[in-house]
Amino acid sequence: MANTEHQDFDVVVVGCGVAGLSAAVAAADAGARVAVVERSTYEERGGNTRYTAASMRMKSENEVSDDFESFLVRYSGYHIQPDFVAATALDYENWPSNVRTLPFTDPELISFFVDSVPPAVAWLKQHGVKFGGIGFYGLTPRPTPRIAVSGGGLQIIEAMTAYAEQKGVRFFYELTAQDLLLSEDGSVAGLKATQKNSQPLMLHGGAVVLACGGFEGNTEMVIRYLGSKGRYLRPVARGGYYNKGEGIAMALRAGAAPAGDYAGYHAQPIDPRSSATEAIVMAFPYGVLVNRDGQRFVDEAPGSIDAHYEETTLTIAEQKQGIAFCILDDKINRIENWKRCVRSDRPPETAPDVVTLGKKLGFDGAAASRTIAAFNQACRPGNFDPKILDGLATENLTPRKSNYAVPLDTPPFHAYPMISSNTFTFGGLKVNTNAQVVSQSGDAMPGLYAAGETVGIYYGRYPGATSVLRGAVFGRRAGEHAAQRCASARARAG
Ligand SMILES: Cc1cc2nc3c(=O)[nH]c(=O)nc-3n(C[C@H](O)[C@H](O)[C@H](O)COP(=O)(O)OP(=O)(O)OC[C@H]3O[C@@H](n4cnc5c(N)ncnc54)[C@H](O)[C@@H]3O)c2cc1C
Secondary structure (H helix, E strand, O other): OOEEEEEEEEEEOOOHHHHHHHHHHHHOOOOEEEEEEOOOOOOOOOHHHHOOEEOOOOEEEEEOOOOHHHHHHOOOOOOOOHHHHOOOOOOHHHOOHHHOOOOOOOOOHHHHHHHHHHHHHHHHHOOOOOOEEEOOOOOOOOOOOOOEOHHHHHHHHHHHHHHHOOOOOEEEOOEEEEEEEEEEOOOOOOOOEEEEEEEEEEEEOOEEOOOOOOOOOOHHHOOOOOOOOHHHHHHHOOHHHOOOOHHHHHHHHOOOEEEEOOOEEEEEEEEEOOOOOOOEEOHHHOOOOEOOOOOOOOOOOOOOHHHHHHHHHHHHHOOHHHEEEEEEHHHHHHOOOOOEOOOOOOOOOEEHHHHHHHHHHHOOHHHHHHHHHHHHHHOOOOOOOEEEEEEOOOOOOOOOOOOOOOOOOOOOOOEEEEEEEEEEEEEEEEEEEEEEEEEEOEEEEEHHHHHHHHEOOOEEEOOOOOOOHHHHHHHHHHHHHHHHHHHHHHOOOO
């Protein structure tokens, strides 16, 4: 058997999405010798970050949106015991260990995240990332403002990789992190990884940053945590398939506290026939959604698409075989730019009647025709206007449709199949404001850091356009603190 290879660094970073690259660059800037371990090839590197538009919930480069903090607070956990919440008014050092390990996003962490966003944007710019405008799939105006990286996440990957390489960061592609190396005193001493040929490679270092995504690419974990509906979910883009949860699993094995909603994920409605990145179908507010039995199951237009698509998509995942069908009539073609709502590269199925559509796509078309007849009966006269929330609602129909309720009576009919994608999972690791992983005993685990999707901060609802920022903020902090830790250890050793 070949000898196991060993290499020495200060900081070992797992993953080269926005979180990993931010950690690597921050650590290298602070003088650390840095290794980045990445499971994919060079060409496919960057996980979800590679495919994101990288929109950011901000009014400008200097200011987060008004609801950024309140959204995080509102969805920071469930039914937390009031005296535990009260204890967070003390200094963090005085929090009881059960409070430090609670599965909720504590006020310290939320404030740190929010306050760190504008400086993180400025820092990304200093490292070559450029910002610009952003497109939108909705026809009504977006309720919360956004800025975006021009060229999306791919530009972050390219700019930050180039900078890191020039700073001497060593990249290992096609290398998969498997487990932590621990010293006798319990501190993290490096990483055990596996090369393409199954050969182990030990990377030694005083700190490890886990920035290797969630577990959206691991069916076993998805079903274990999200339940049987997980079998019908799939990542929204190729990058998510690389995120198989090893970072979370290895830290939990070593005693880390879990955080983030393990039963939750960020859902986007996609066309399962399409292999395109983020093949979203957001046209359903202008038609009806039926399941395989031809029944409606949700209000297709309760409010703005941006604020509600996730809830709607979660209900699609609960339907038989996790699928629904968006049925439109030919009046859709009278709406200017309606195709902006669809990023699938497949056209809708089209037929002169809904029964035929059902045969083509595999739903009960006869039942769907009856459903549409009842829906048409429940529509009331009024002005249909797709550019605003027009308030044109059904009457005496369950579930109600709250806007854009006009009869579907003009053939040909069109339909898209839709499933829920799993953009990323919410379950991850508990960290403190230094991005240090917190143990089940409430202590920072010496030498262990986490960033990006590997950190759990979301519960129930995802405040859209905050995940890239989570990667940049916690990655940067992890890299800085990890480098500092290694520098102090070197100084102590003389
Ligand atoms: C299509 C799409 C659109 C999105 N739009 C937005 C948006 O507009 N705004 C926003 O804020 N968020 C958006 N998101 C979410 C956001 O992009 C991601 O959550 C974020 O980029 C994740 O960054 P990350 O660094 O934590 O993980 P990733 O970018 O996924 O990187 C993780 C890396 O770790 C590697 N890896 C995984 N396991 C291992 C292992 N065991 N060993 C070695 N390497 C490993 C992976 O290969 C990958 O390169 C979108 C996501 C997608 C897919």
